[in-house]
Amino acid sequence: MTAAKSLLFALALVLNVSSGFAQTAPLGDPRTMKFEPVTITVPEVERVVLENGLIVYLLPDRELPLVSVSAMIRTGAIYEPADKVGLAGLTGIVMRTGGTARLAGDQVDEELEFLAANISMGIGAESGAASLDLLKKDLPQGLAIFADMLRAPAFESAKVDQAKRQALEAIRRRPDSPGGIAAREFRKLLFGADHPLGRESTTDTVSRITRDDLVAFHRQFFAPNSLILGVTGDFEKPAMLDALRKAFGDWQPQTVALPVLPPVTASPGAGRSVNILRRDLSQTHLRIGHLSVKEDDPDYFALALLEDILGGNSFTSRLFRDVRSRQGLAYSVGSRIAPGNAGPGIFMMQALTKGPSTYQALSSMLDHMERMRQEPVTPEELQLAKDAFLNSFVFSFADSGLIVGRLMGLEYHGLPKDFLQRFRDSVVRLTKEDLLRVARLHLHPDRVIILAVGKDNDFEKPLSAFGQINVLTLKPGG
Amino acid sequence: MAVIGLVLLTGAAAVATRSANALGLEERVAQHRLANGLTLLLMERHQAPIVAVNLTYKVGGVHEHNGITGVAHLYEHMAFKGSRTIGVTDARKEQPVLEELDRLAEAITAEKTRGPAADQTRLSALRKQFAETEAKADSFVVPAELATLYQRHGGVGLNATTGKDLTRYFLSFPSNRLPLWAAVESDRMANGVLREFYKEKNVVLEERRQRTDNSPSGRLHEAFSAAAFQAHPYGLPVIGWPSDLDGLSKARTEAFFQTYYGPANAVLTIVGDINQKDVIALVEQTFGRIPARPPSPPVLTTEPPYAGERRVEVEYVAEPQILIGFHKPGTGHPDDEVFDVIESLLSDGRTSRLHKRLVQEKQLATSVSAFSDYPGALYPNLFVIGATPRAPHTAAEVEQALYEELDRLKKEPVTPRELEKILNQIDAAQVRALRSNSGMASRLGYFQAINGDWRETFKRRDRIAKVSPEDIRRVAAQCFTKSNRVVATLVRPPKQEVESKP
Numbered sequence: 010m011t012a013a014k015s016l017l018f019a020l021a022l023v024l025n026v027s028s029g030f031a032q033t034a035p036l037g038d039p040r041t042m043k044f045e046p047v048t049i050t051v052p053e054v055e056r057v058v059l060e061n062g063l064i065v066y067l068l069p070d071r072e073l074p075l076v077s078v079s080a081m082i083r084t085g086a087i088y089e090p091a092d093k094v095g096l097a098g099l100t101g102i103v104m105r106t107g108g109t110a111r112l113a114g115d116q117v118d119e120e121l122e123f124l125a126a127n128i129s130m131g132i133g134a135e136s137g138a139a140s141l142d143l144l145k146k147d148l149p150q151g152l153a154i155f156a157d158m159l160r161a162p163a164f165e166s167a168k169v170d171q172a173k174r175q176a177l178e179a180i181r182r183r184p185d186s187p188g189g190i191a192a193r194e195f196r197k198l199l200f201g202a203d204h205p206l207g208r209e210s211t212t213d214t215v216s217r218i219t220r221d222d223l224v225a226f227h228r229q230f231f232a233p234n235s236l237i238l239g240v241t242g243d244f245e246k247p248a249m250l251d252a253l254r255k256a257f258g259d260w261q262p263q264t265v266a267l268p269v270l271p272p273v274t275a276s277p278g279a280g281r282s283v284n285i286l287r288r289d290l291s292q293t294h295l296r297i298g299h300l301s302v303k304e305d306d307p308d309y310f311a312l313a314l315l316e317d318i319l320g321g322n323s324f325t326s327r328l329f330r331d332v333r334s335r336q337g338l339a340y341s342v343g344s345r346i347a348p349g350n351a352g353p354g355i356f357m358m359q360a361l362t363k364g365p366s367t368y369q370a371l372s373s374m375l376d377h378m379e380r381m382r383q384e385p386v387t388p389e390e391l392q393l394a395k396d397a398f399l400n401s402f403v404f405s406f407a408d409s410g411l412i413v414g415r416l417m418g419l420e421y422h423g424l425p426k427d428f429l430q431r432f433r434d435s436v437v438r439l440t441k442e443d444l445l446r447v448a449r450l451h452l453h454p455d456r457v458i459i460l461a462v463g464k465d466n467d468f469e470k471p472l473s474a475f476g477q478i479n480v481l482t483l484k485p486g487g
Numbered sequence: 488m489a490v491i492g493l494v495l496l497t498g499a500a501a502v503a504t505r506s507a508n509a510l511g512l513e514e515r516v517a518q519h520r521l522a523n524g525l526t527l528l529l530m531e532r533h534q535a536p537i538v539a540v541n542l543t544y545k546v547g548g549v550h551e552h553n554g555i556t557g558v559a560h561l562y563e564h565m566a567f568k569g570s571r572t573i574g575v576t577d578a579r580k581e582q583p584v585l586e587e588l589d590r591l592a593e594a595i596t597a598e599k600t601r602g603p604a605a606d607q608t609r610l611s612a613l614r615k616q617f618a619e620t621e622a623k624a625d626s627f628v629v630p631a632e633l634a635t636l637y638q639r640h641g642g643v644g645l646n647a648t649t650g651k652d653l654t655r656y657f658l659s660f661p662s663n664r665l666p667l668w669a670a671v672e673s674d675r676m677a678n679g680v681l682r683e684f685y686k687e688k689n690v691v692l693e694e695r696r697q698r699t700d701n702s703p704s705g706r707l708h709e710a711f712s713a714a715a716f717q718a719h720p721y722g723l724p725v726i727g728w729p730s731d732l733d734g735l736s737k738a739r740t741e742a743f744f745q746t747y748y749g750p751a752n753a754v755l756t757i758v759g760d761i762n763q764k765d766v767i768a769l770v771e772q773t774f775g776r777i778p779a780r781p782p783s784p785p786v787l788t789t790e791p792p793y794a795g796e797r798r799v800e801v802e803y804v805a806e807p808q809i810l811i812g813f814h815k816p817g818t819g820h821p822d823d824e825v826f827d828v829i830e831s832l833l834s835d836g837r838t839s840r841l842h843k844r845l846v847q848e849k850q851l852a853t854s855v856s857a858f859s860d861y862p863g864a865l866y867p868n869l870f871v872i873g874a875t876p877r878a879p880h881t882a883a884e885v886e887q888a889l890y891e892e893l894d895r896l897k898k899e900p901v902t903p904r905e906l907e908k909i910l911n912q913i914d915a916a917q918v919r920a921l922r923s924n925s926g927m928a929s930r931l932g933y934f935q936a937i938n939g940d941w942r943e944t945f946k947r948r949d950r951i952a953k954v955s956p957e958d959i960r961r962v963a964a965q966c967f968t969k970s971n972r973v974v975a976t977l978v979r980p981p982k983q984e985v986e987s988k989p
Contacts, residue, residue, distance in 0.1 A: 036773060039573070039636055039670040047536055047641065047661040072534060073510075073918055106837075115847075118837040123908045125915030144915055171850060178853045178877045185703050185805040289804065292696040323645065324567065324634030334630060337689030340697055361697050393639055400641025403661055407535050408922065 049403050054416055057250060062234030062262045065253060066416055068241050070409040074145045076242035077410060078155065081421050082137030084230035087205035087351055088268050093218050095210030099172050100226045101132035107168035109157035114168050117154055126151045130158060134206065135351045136421060137230070145243045148252065156256035159231060169220045176215050184288075184483055191294035191359075191462045194286055194481060198458045199300055199355060201275030206352045212486030234262040237420055239413035270351055276300055276458055281476035286462045286483065293367040293463030297374055298357030299453055304348035305424060310435040311447040312356075313346055317394045318386050318444075319377060320344025320358055325393060327377050328358065338362045338370045350422045356452065364467025371459065371472065378457075381448040385441035398436050405429060510921055512945060516931060517763045519770075523779040524751025527770055528931050528941055530758045532924055538662040538759030539924035541655060542672060543932040545754075546747035548651045548725035549786055549863055557691065557727015558735060558743045560649040562679075564687050565740070566656065567633055567647075570678040573671065574632040578680070581627040585682070588624055589737045591617040592685060596734050621685065628682060636671055640664045644925065649725055651863030653936055659925055662760040665769060673773040676753070679744050681737050688732055695726045703805035703977055711810045711975035712862050714799040715869055719790040721862050749780030756932035758924040790814070790867060794970040802980040809882040811889060812861065812869035812973040813966045818937055824950045825962045826870055830859040831909045832901060832959075833872070833892070838908075840895075841872070845888050851880045855889075864937050869973070870966060882976045896963035900956035913948050920944075 055067045086097035105128065108114035121128060126143035128151070141155040183189055193209050200207030236257075240249055276282070276299060302309050313321075320328035320343040332342045342360040349355075358378065362370040386394075406412055419428050459475060461468075472478060519527040547559050571578045595613045598605050637645050637658060645658040660668060699705035709724050716722030727735075755774070757766055815826060833841045834857040841855045852874045861871040876885045920930050934943040 036666055036670045039667050039674075042664075042667045042670070044640065044661075044663050044667070047663065049536060070534075073921055075918060075922075115838075122836045122838045123904070123911060125908075125911045142919075144918065171847065174850060174877060175853050178875075181878055182806045182875070187701055290701045292693065292701050322638060324631045325638055330630045333690055334683060334686065335625070337686035338693070340690050340694035361693065363693065363696060393635060397638040397641070400639070400661060401643045403535060403537055403641065404643050404659070407537060 047403050064237045066239040066413045068409045068413050078141040079239045080139040081237045083235040084137045085135040094214040097132040100223045102172045104162040105130040107165040108163040195296045195460050232263045233260045235265050237417045239417045241409040283459045283476040284479045286481040290463050295360045296460045301354040301356040308447045311443050315444045316346045318390050338366050365469045367468040368470040378454040385445045526754045528756040529763045533760050536760045539659040539928045541657045541756045541928035541932045543655045543754045543936045545752045549720045556723045556731040563647050563649045568682040569633050570674045584624045588620045652865045669773040677777045707977045710801045715973040747783045754932050754935045756928040758928040797973045799975045800978050807882045808977040810873050810975045812871045815870050817866040818864050825958045826859040828954045830857045833857040851885050853877045893967040
């Protein structure tokens with residue numbers, strides 16, 4: 010707690026704070042060692058809006074002769090048509106591979122790889138992302154290709170076909186990965202198999218996608234006023250702004266209407282939902298959870314700290330210490346809270362355990378979840394969670410890419426730019442009573458969705474004790 | 488410090504693509520050897536008040552044999568349980584309980600190994616006693632005390648890896664907490680205690696189920712390595728055979744620790760906001776107190792030469808995969824860099840030969856990759872190519888196409904532009920590596936442990952620059968032959984067996 014108070018958020022271009030320790034520090038019991046709080050000086054990041062609405066964050070960092078440009082684009086798979094699930098992902102892939110007006114896709118690769126320059130491009134569920142990373146000397150060439158790809162990708166037919174075939178093969182191979190099955194099925198249960206946040210591509214939806222669909226998807230969402238750029242590395246701000254204006258300045262803005270996300274109705278239900286997906290495996294993939302808060306929920310910070318104690322922190326969390334270290338039931342066990350942005354967030358616990366200990370592992374995890382609601386965490390647990398958060402806070406500012414990337418993400422999601430500082434200040438003040446209150450309000454062990462992917466014949470006890478069992482099946486091509 | 492850094496780097500930028508030591512590593516990295524043999528590497532980077540440490544021990548799966556497979560990795564898990572002072576309420580009272588537990592475990596193993604003649608009544612009595620004693624041992628445990636100490640002080644990324652050649656422990660933390668780390672870590676090196684040993688075996692067995700037993704590629708890799716090496720321990724699984732893990736005694740594990748975890752077997756790399764002089768003093772004061780141990784015994788077994796293709800099939804309900812390996816020399820051989828160049832030519836990036844031919848043009852595979860030091864680097868090993876066929880194409884078609892590309896290497900000289908591209912990639916990778924304290928610590932420590940010299944990070948580049956098209960042709964012709972290869976494919980089991988169980 011003392012560490013937090015002295016964290017310094019001065020806006021200055023000082024990248025360097027030395028914090029040596031006394032040379033003759035007597036090394037006694039490490040449990041009683043005390044240290045000066047960690048102070049950090051966060052460099053000022055400049056935000057510029059170009060005439061066409063393109064937002065640019067700039068943070069020079071001259072340590073190495075490298076430049077990085079990252080981009081976030083207002084789009085996402087949640088906006089693709091229901092009968093063409095997979096379209097957003099394919100659009101991102103072929104923007105990268107399918108060439109530009111000036112260069113064929115293969116020429117782009119030749120040129121970039123010869124320069125050891127990296128460009129990545131992808132569209133996820135709730136955003137698009139792109140990045141350029143190269144040696145400073147190659148910036149003009151690299152930036153031109155990067156801008157061409159974002160603005161006017163050529164979508165060569167051969168590359169569209171290739172990306173589709175790859176996507177279809179990936180669908181064929183889905184059953185090979187039990188973890189992948191568990192992840193996709195769990196999302197379907199949480200959000201509904203037809204909801205944009207829960208659905209998955211199938212052989213049918215991918216086969217239906219044409220080159221024209223990619224062109225149209227790109228045209229619908231890619232505009233300068235939908236883009237946030239972040240530039241870090243070895244450059245002078247005025248020269249960089251000139252280069253960006255040259256690359257993006259004549260790109261005309263357009264109105265981008267984001268489709269409205271339908272409400273989630275699939276969960277939570279009135280009681281627990283117990284689901285088994287039978288696979289011939291010697292280890293069960295268990296997922297337990299329910300929908301949760303959005304990132305801007307005032308309770309999110311407390312919930313995040315609570316979740317660190319329950320299963321988020323490696324080695325020291327309750328789930329790790331009990332289910333793994335004490336009972337020896339799992340190698341992978343933990344919990345996670347993923348706050349929502351476009352839609353609701355997710356709270357979940359997961360473990361992989363051998364078939365004959367499935368019931369025991371599940372039962373223990375539910376008990377731990379319930380205990381968070383029944384009694385306050387111990388003062389020691391609260392202090393450790395706070396200290397771990399506050400003393401590692403400096404790692405959120407470890408490099409310029411992290412600092413700029415966070416500002417971009419916050420702006421994208423409409424969160425305040427001092428979000429992280431608010432998070433820290435809030436954590437300092439949290440009490441065990443606060444954690445108990447949010448546990449009671451936001452954890453619902455009586456209404457969780459349980460998913461077990463594995464061989465239920467091997468389970469030591471049937472899972473029907475937790476609720477009525479619903480047997481799921483994997484559809485071929487889905 | 489920042490000013491000096493800038494001066495060095497500004498000078499470096501202009502020659503970044505020409506000189507391998509362009510970033511002034513020679514001047515920035517300090518090496519120090521303790522009297523007990525521990526090697527310390529230090530590099531100052533003052534971008535943020537944080538530091539990354541990487542403690543690499545020259546021990547791994549290659550130091551095992553059948554009967555004790557998995558011991559190096561299991562020990563790595565045990566190293567998080569604490570020491571004689573950390574993780575325990577009263578080590579003196581704990582010790583006799585742990586010893587009693589070991590006696591019971593050995594008795595259970597002895598009874599079990601009698602097979603069908605085992606006395607079941609005695610076994611269940613022993614197991615009951617074992618469970619009671621284990622509960623007693625638990626009462627002395629302070630759970631996760633080591634990790635708690637690190638986390639409370641802002642430690643992040645606490646973890647470790649065990650490979651064939653090396654076992655590596657690492658984390659990052661605010662740099663002013665170095666004394667805490669030095670106290671804990673030197674204690675862990677000197678005073679390892681095998682606490683919660685039997686439970687952790689179950690954790691490792693779960694890890695094995697996750698990585699190997701229920702993973703198509705995990706099964707394929709295990710069978711592939713076992714087929715490739717009939718004598719050398721590179722053929723053994725690092726995670727261990729399940730029966731070895733089950734039977735592994737604490738005495739064998741303790742002996743393994745005493746043999747291989749001496750300070751002379753360790754390379755300690757620290758990168759970040761440090762003052763080199765202060766850190767050397769701190770390490771001398773802590774790790775320096777650890778007595779030297781006798782040198783660990785060398786790996787004696789070498790793979791006998793043989794000729795003849797080996798093929799294995801792994802039956803599993805999954806889509807096909809293929810691994811092809813060719814025997815080749817280990818680290819230090821004059822052709823080392825030739826293999827590195829071939830690896831890049833074949834599979835680095837979208838313009839690499841295998842990706843272009845198999846994934847883009849023929850579209851036989853969804854992915855293909857090559858590794859020049861499989862499954863370890865230190866000893867004679869394999870050049871491996873792995874691929875996932877794209878339906879309806881088969882593993883056989885992919886295999887044929889791969890051989891055609893390898894034959895091209897034997898016949899057509901590689902173009903200068905391809906070689907220049909590889910050098911450009913290496914030069915840029917050297918610069919990018921400096922972005923991260925932990926990445927740099929890992930890199931320096933790796934080369935120090937494997938090659939005996941951290942300067943290999945850039946010396947290697949100069950040797951790669953000397954590799955000629957003729958070298959590539961010669962090495963390809965020598966290595967990529969049918970009689971030198973091992974092939975493993977993942978195939979579906981015969982139909983009737985699939986349908987018998989849900």
